[in-house]
Amino acid sequence: MKLAERTTKIAPPGTSRMRTIANELKEQGAHVINFAAGELDVDTLDIVKEGARQAIDKGRNIYTPALGTPALRKQLAALVSRHTGTDYAQGEVGLTAGAKQALYNAAMVLLDPDDEVIIPNPYWVTFPTQVELAGARPVFVETRPHGYKLLASVVEEAITPKTKVIIINSPNNPTGVMYDAAELAKIAALALAKDIWIVFDECYASLVRSGHRHEHLLALEPRLKDRLVIVNSFSKSHALTGWRLGYVAAPAPVVKAMENLQGHTTSNPSSVAQYAISHALEHDDGQFIARVNTMLDERLRRALAIVARMPAVTVAPAQGAFYLFLDVSAHLGKSLDGTTVADVDQFCELALRSAQIALVSGAAFGDPTSVRISYAISTDDVVEGLERLLTLLERLR
Ligand SMILES: Cc1ncc(COP(=O)(O)O)c(C=O)c1O
Structure with a gap:
């Protein structure tokens, strides 16, 4: 089938394979911690919902x-x-x-x-x-x-x-x-x-x-x-x-x-x-975003305390949004139970299979040394997921 040339420029979303594995693990009953999301884990504002209800009631279709x-x-x-x-x-x-x-x-x-x-x-x-x-x-x-x-x-x-x-x-x-x-x-x-x-x-x-x-x-x-x-x-x-x-x-x-x-x-x-x-x-009285930022500040504080204990991992200055970008290059080339982690994509696959944490490979962002973590997930998941990552890093030889 001959499609237009431009279709060759459109790669599939980098996370689709990971999503498939994560879904398989979930079906098997695993508690997969999803660090891969690119969105807040809170509901939108009541005033937004109210505005939408009014629009629907008034037939703004x-x-x-x-x-x-x-x-x-x-x-x-x-x-x-x-x-x-x-x-x-x-x-x-x-x-x-x-x-x-x-x-x-x-x-x-x-x-x-x-x-x-x-x-x-x-x-x-x-x-x-x-x-x-x-x-x-x-x-x-x-x-x-x-x-x-x-x-x-x-x-x-x-x-x-x-x-x-x-x-x-x-x-x-x-x-x-x-x-x-x-x-x-x-x-x-x-x-x-x-x-x-x-x-x-x-x-x-x-x-x-x-x-x-x-x-x-x-x-x-x-x-x-x-x-x-x-x-x-x-x-x-x-x-x-x-x-x-x-x-x-x-x-x-x-x-x-x-x-x-x-x-x-x-x-x-x-x-x-x-x-x-x-x-x-x-x-809008600005309270919503202030609450979100306070919550994210606290999650970041907890997250960075764990990251600081990770062997040979550095992190980009976390100043905005809700992402941590961790350089794991010191661990590439190491092995776990006979499986060698050749590159960052394989690192992400290993993290998902053996620690049930979904990360996004830095390769998707042009940087094959790092992984992206979203801390816009529950504080318990942030802490548990990063502790699992820490344990995984300590086990790599
Ligand atoms: C840097 C950046 N720009 C734009 C977007 C797209 O946002 P929207 O959902 O408003 O299309 C995203 C979404 O993750 C983003 O990270």
């Missing part, structure tokens, strides 16, 4: 404009203006089916074949895939040698006349790192000087660990507005990943092009989700 209702776009413009400290108008923002669609729209409206896109490595795997789908070329820059921080000097070295976009994701998936304000300011200045777009994925902006601060690029360099595509989402901030609601803020011609594209692809994101979020934005 029909199409809305492609980038959302005018009322919600107005609220969104106010939200983005507050968040960035820079004025955004209704025509400079739009609603999408999750941050993922906002990123896809950005790739489709900004990139031509042969354009280059700078992507910091480790990266969220969807970034390079979408760039390739647009016919452009990902150019990876390493953060690992610099404590997983993105340095402006490293970005500058990668810039060529073909560079069209730099993608920045902070707080970062998979590392949990938040990039330094001083470096971000320098990268913004570089983008301005060289006429390069920045796509700023800040969908974990509201999930920041105690003692850290999310720095907005625009607060650091307000002139960047003309070269900036902001991507954000209600998925993580309101614990509603399944409702599919994200957004974009960008110069009006970019947003208009996205509106045209979205009008021919998916049309509007779910109308019920839009009305629900509109209601939530009106009534």
Whole structure:
């Protein structure tokens, strides 16, 4: 069967084999601890549900404009203006089916074949895939040698006349790192000087660990507005990943092009989700996200105490989101009961089979030395799962 060439650029989700094994183990009665999830383990806010119920009762079942209702776009413009400290108008923002669609729209409206896109490595795997789908070329820059921080000097070295976009994701998936304000300011200045777009994925902006601060690029360099595509989402901030609601803020011609594209692809994101979020934005008192962050701070504290006891394991600075990125490279090549762990994928398979813990291999994020752990699962599971990992590491010879 001959499918389109572009299908070769779309790999299956890296976790599908692990999910199959995890399901087999669960069927056999094992208590599998799932560190692989990319979402909060709490229910969404009551005001979101209330807004959705009202929308359903009022029969809000029909199409809305492609980038959302005018009322919600107005609220969104106010939200983005507050968040960035820079004025955004209704025509400079739009609603999408999750941050993922906002990123896809950005790739489709900004990139031509042969354009280059700078992507910091480790990266969220969807970034390079979408760039390739647009016919452009990902150019990876390493953060690992610099404590997983993105340095402006490293970005500058990668810039060529073909560079069209730099993608920045902070707080970062998979590392949990938040990039330094001083470096971000320098990268913004570089983008301005060289006429390069920045796509700023800040969908974990509201999930920041105690003692850290999310720095907005625009607060650091307000002139960047003309070269900036902001991507954000209600998925993580309101614990509603399944409702599919994200957004974009960008110069009006970019947003208009996205509106045209979205009008021919998916049309509007779910109308019920839009009305629900509109209601939530009106009534949110900020308590929900504060509670979530307090809970995640405590889980992180417990998690790091166990990680500190793990032999020859280092961890990226866990400053935001809900991920720990553990470098297990010192253990690759070792064996357990005759099974040798040649690479990080095999390490994850061994962890699942012998310790019943599901990790995500760093290979999926461009870093074959590490594993990603989500601590957005129950505190008991975080503790028990990491103790199991510690025991496994101690048994490897
Ligand atoms: C860095 C990053 N960007 C975007 C997304 C997509 O989020 P959404 O559910 O809003 O599409 C995710 C989801 O995990 C993510 O980790």
